[in-house]
Amino acid sequence: MSALLEVENLSVRFRTGGGEIVAVDRLSFAAARGEFVGIVGESGSGKSVTALALMGLVTPPGRIAGGSVRLDGQELVGLRERDYRRLRGKRMAMIFQEPMSSLNPVMRVGEQIAEAVRWHEPVSARAAAARAVEMLATVGIPGAEQRAKAYPQQLSGGMRQRVMIAMALACGPELLVADEPTTALDVTVQAQILELLAGLRTRFGMTLLLITHDLGVVAEQADRVLVMYAGRLVEAAPTAELFAAPLHPYTAGLLDSIPDLDRRRDELPAIEGTVPSPLAMPPGCAFAPRCRFAEPACDTGPPPLRDFGARRTACRRDLDLGRSA
């Protein structure tokens, strides 16, 4: 599999009242064609900012402070807005957590999808409308032809999310970035949408980048998982290996602190402390103040990224963190 997306040392900074903060710090990863990559992190991890940076949607007071993002060899950092617009929707698309914020409430959903198609392809209005109906059916909306005439507020949450997916995929992009697409949905609807996304990925052979705070969401279908903490990548591994034997204490701590649906434990081993404020980042490893295994060396400088085959970790120690569960 060749790499469709290559991110190298991407850094994003924001100017705030208290100074400049680093939201994403020298992030590097690659996603191959057709691969399902999950990016997992809590608030402040920089995962959503990463998604915006990939799509060229970082606006002042934020800026891309360095690094490179290459889509199929083409450099995206520094690209002019009008060139980016030709890519968005056509070769790379994004879906968001809250569908209502990306759907126009005064436009019928069919029209919105058709508009996306016509922006990128020289097709007639009728052909675009037909494609819109086709997309609605593809994303599993029953009675697509009638539904295309509906307004977003007339549809339920799950349906709106499907519409957003239809809009994103209307021109057959090679990369789909999904930022917390199921967080606002009920569990049963979440299952439907995740199944849909996985199916579409296989069907269209597209690369799926799923950003979430919920490890369960990526566990089942993702090929690889990246874990971010305080703007930095702390671990990257094929899914099964990450869950079975994490290399980074944060990953292990996170996995341990999630209650198990299948078994009740007495006390959840929680990670003590809180995420550091971006205005007051520790000098060394960002996780060191909360880490059970921290050594003095961990506070001196940012930890090196170490590769073990397909795995990468930002922990300088060799720890046996195999899950006891």
Add this chain to the structure above:
Amino acid sequence: MPIRRLLTHRLFMTGLVLVLAVAGAAFAADWIASASPTRMNMRARFTPPWDARFLLGSDAFGRDVLSRLVHGARVSLRIGALVVVVAGILGTLIGAAAGYFRRLDGPLMRVMDAFMAFPSILLAIAIAAALGPSETNVVAALAAVYTPRTARIVRAAVLQLRESEFVQAARVSGAGDAFILRRHILPNCSAPLTVQLTFVFANAVLAEAVLSFLGVGPPPPTPTWGNMIADGRNFIREAPWITLAPGIAISVTVLGLNLLGDGLRDILDPRMKVAQG
């Protein structure tokens, strides 16, 4: 009050300086202008400014324009302040009652809407004319105009606050309506209210000038900026300073108050959102 942010806000500080300058001049009226604002001197009529006796010239009756200006400032500012107090108190009471008690909302706001249906200046003129020319009546008329607008702002804030979780938490703890209004709702209204009242002040100063100009304000010989403009109206070509001085004074005051209000709004209103972060 985020004092530091206010002090660094350029618009706010400019406005503050202007307003303080006007207020200071009004306060120190007797020291700035030793001459009486009402003493006529028919031999010194229409003296142009920069005269030894009349720094800003004299008017059609030989009265010192500067003296009338700073004494008029007192009247204008006093009226403005009183209107703010009355509209502020009444508007808050009505707005809070309407916002908090569902059953009062309909009747109260319909009455407010009725007042707001009239163009503000016309309403003020009608009331002031009906009550007779005096400072008190001007305050009453302008309060009638600005109370509904203030009530509407307070009502909107109260409606939103009523549903917040910390109010629900107080209720679950057993708090009664009075406690909740006093402790939670009204204090959190202070930001939009302050901003609104700054603009009420500015508008009241302007409106008072209009009322005085039309003759339904405080009667002569009390100097107000409005009736100074009225007095000088017929002499604009020969003695423009009679109208210019009060005109500039009004502009400076209203501008200063508006800048003050804008600055306050920038700092106070978005701050409410920052606090949730």
Add this chain to the structure above:
Amino acid sequence: MTAPLLEARGLARHFSVRSHPFARVASLVRAVDGVDFAVAPGETLGLVGESGCGKSTVAKLVVRLLDPTAGEILFEGENLLALEGAALRRRRADIQMVFQDPAGALNPRHTIETIVGEPLEIHGMRSRTERRARTEELLARVGMLPEHLTRHPHEFSGGQRQRIGIARALALRPRLLVCDEAVSALDVSVQAQVVNLLKRLQRELGLAYLFIAHDLSVVRHISDRVAVMYLGRIVETAPADQLFSRPHHPYTQSLLSAVPRPAPGRATGRVVLSGEVPSPFAAPSGCRFHPRCPLAVEICRREDPALRDPGDGRSVACHLVQPGAPPPDVRSAA
């Protein structure tokens, strides 16, 4: 079972909604439509369900932020709904609530001392020194320091604010805490801290919890018994271990199977329901779940099943659950 601390019988809350102020006909939203449950002293009853199931409304009814349109709520046998004024205020001390939004639940202009001390003030503790002593004690219980008393909510993280909310809820020494999505707005790692805290407090203070959440894993971890709601009704109630390992009601089974597990390769065997929760304006006839139920039969369309005990101490509202017979299995229909 010992005498229940809290009991709800036939609890219902309807909202009359007009599409616009002058509409002639108002539609009825049956947010809670006949709900029975009980919480024993010191136990945790988890209440789960998806959007529109009515669990948040139940929370508000129990603390009397809303009054029911029908039904009873009994606390230690006393009818809670008959209380008014001062008597109600006294009873409120026994039932307190922890809210979902750590930021919204604390007045941004007040200091922590004022916030945590407010219930004490409302209940007549006038002496400021006395209040301060008690608030320090409460903060210590939730793992915070006395120096935090003078600060404001925005100076704290989400997890800390939630602790403050819990401290406030404990001020009046309640017997029952209603936790309305108390950890849902927190990061995963912080969730664990707060859940541990809640469990510890329960042990130390003998509290009962009505724990309302949509995250089933958290509910499993903290609950002794669990009730599952769907469209305003309880469809199944059972001890936690039983409910999660052998759910009887088809909806419970689908719900549990839909939860993604943080363990790779579980996608097989998942039952994905079709459609979504119907709008509460148009509840289906008969069993409310029948349009989405893979096992629905004719009677399900006609008759609304009542909560019954199939013989093992739980309650299930399903026509297919018969005493003595093996329970229905949604996966058999897939």
